[in-house]
Amino acid sequence: MPALVALMASAFLGAAPAPSPAKLLVKNAWIASMDPSTPEPFHGYLLVGADGKLAAVAEGEPPAGLTAQQTLDAGGKVVMPGFLSGHSHLWQSAFRGVAPDQLVMAWVTLLHRTYGPFFSKGDLYAFTLHGSLDYLRHGITTAFNYSQSLNLPNELYQEEYQAELAAGERFVFGYAFPNHPPFTKDVKDFESFYSAFEAGPRSPLVLSVGLVSEGLTEDYLKVFFGLMKEHGLVAQLHYLEAPDSASQHKYFPYIEASGMLGPRMSFAHFIHTNDEILAKAGAAGAGMSWNPLSNGRLGSGFADIPRYLKAGVQVGMGLDGQASADISDPFENMRMGLYAMRDKYENAGVLHAIDVLRMHTLGTAKILGVADQVGSLAVGKYADFLVLDLGLMDPGPVFDLYATLVFACDIANIDSIYVGGGLVVDHGRAVNQDMAAISKDVSTRVARIRAKFDASKKTATAPTHP
Ligand SMILES: [Zn+2]
Structure with missing residues (x-):
């Protein structure tokens, strides 16, 4: 039984403890799931459970009454696995x-x-x-x-x-x-x-x-x-x-x-x-x-x-x-x-x-031996996905979505990125990280390494690690 059906059935029967509320509902998306069971892209929705895994990946509109802590209306954007x-x-x-x-x-x-x-x-x-x-x-x-x-x-x-x-x-x-x-x-x-x-x-x-x-x-x-x-x-x-x-x-x-x-x-x-x-x-x-x-x-x-x-x-x-x-x-x-x-x-x-x-x-x-956990959008796998906005670098009308994605898209089309159903990148910005501080730290460290290398050329000695 698909997880969503099981979840709904248990709610109706009242036989199980109340399930934890779903984390995220993504609707109105063009889904390129990469899953062999859905070889063609389809218009549909995703439901992410509290554990960050996909509880539903389905065609059409979400059933009435299906809710989550957060709902994202993708507005017809493309959703594909990371x-x-x-x-x-x-x-x-x-x-x-x-x-x-x-x-x-x-x-x-x-x-x-x-x-x-x-x-x-x-x-x-x-x-x-x-x-x-x-x-x-x-x-x-x-x-x-x-x-x-x-x-x-x-x-x-x-x-x-x-x-x-x-x-x-x-x-x-x-x-x-x-x-x-x-x-x-x-x-x-x-x-x-x-x-x-x-x-x-x-x-x-x-x-x-x-x-x-x-x-x-x-x-x-x-x-x-x-x-x-x-x-x-x-x-x-x-x-x-x-x-x-x-x-x-x-x-x-x-x-x-x-x-x-x-x-x-x-x-x-x-x-x-x-x-x-x-x-x-x-x-x-x-x-x-x-x-x-x-x-x-x-x-x-x-x-x-x-x-x-x-x-x-x-x-x-x-x-x-x-x-x-x-x-x-x-x-x-x-x-x-x-x-x-x-x-x-x-x-x-x-x-x-x-x-x-x-x-x-x-x-x-x-x-990598992890196809049961990631790699496609399928129930039970982690909800790691990209939202692609073709309008950002408008490639024009779509004849074949896979051809458009590979031939006519690039990173400029990435609207947002989710890992485990949580937003991690929003229009190029890593939302949980201070990139400016990280970049500064890296530059300082590389400058130190280069200075040491230059100095070693003068003295012809290099450090050795144990
Ligand atoms: Zn290598």
Whole structure:
């Protein structure tokens, strides 16, 4: 029985205690639910329960007498699920525009090995908070944060987790497992983080904790996959990103031998594959995060998405960090990827607007193992959604809503953003945050890091972290 019907029935029968009042009723909306059960957009309403989850998603007008603490008349605006990013490094938000003409490895060297050693307490918190709020204001309501240890002490890089909680965005935390053989302290650190997470209390903002890799050697992957298996985690590996990364093909047998290649494993970028890797990853139901903006900025190459889909690889989409997708605009990300595939195949039918919309929402939720909680507007899932006002940058009459959303909309069309049925962004403004203070803090911290870096060049000494 749908939750709304159950709720109404129990009210009529008087058999159950009075249900807590619904939090929000959104009516008069064009709903693009991204749910397979409603493939076409429809005019209807949403009801959000007190728990921040959808209690009803239905066509037409709400039944008479249906009330909530708040009612939003969408005035015919479009309501769609918030976007997900399947691969992100949110702390990089403070480093846009760095290494503007470098391929990924030279860019990583500048970002991680040049500035990273000068990070100190509070930096990763401030930068990740900035990045999470940047995502949120661009319509990404769930991020998979592939955190990075940057060779910092464990308590410093866990600031990334704390910052995401503070931002009010929903997330899957990708715990960076450092590459320090023989990994004894790294395992201990992870176990202590994970047992604290399991013991709770847990915010509904954190959907799960996964593992993300910082190495590909046989010894490293053995420990990494051991933890994944022991705790039943999702995991993601940076793999086959750089144009010359075919040398990493030799690590694939270790991945395969782990027994963990399957729906809980995803690869970030996964561009320079070969037939064997693709066939095995597809047959196992493994996923990938396709990151067209970041891949374009760093000259990494095109993942051949139609071929991947044919092989059975689950494809989600990601914005990556803001130092490689310098604007976290999911509309631009969809267009960049879609048009690149059409150019590559010289075929405008090779991938459709609805395909990239699904990949950036429900498809990404699937590769992260959270499709039961987010990714589409369906009863029982979190009420994380965007209200899009096509009139703000009027694209004219709509012939096909999905085509209009992908080809003719951008972040300027985002009227408001809700997480768990609560307003978090109103016309670009993060309503619960002091963005001016956060931006100022980030600028001060980056200026300090750059000054220390410049001074180290003069003395040729760099600090080392334990
Ligand atoms: Zn990455």
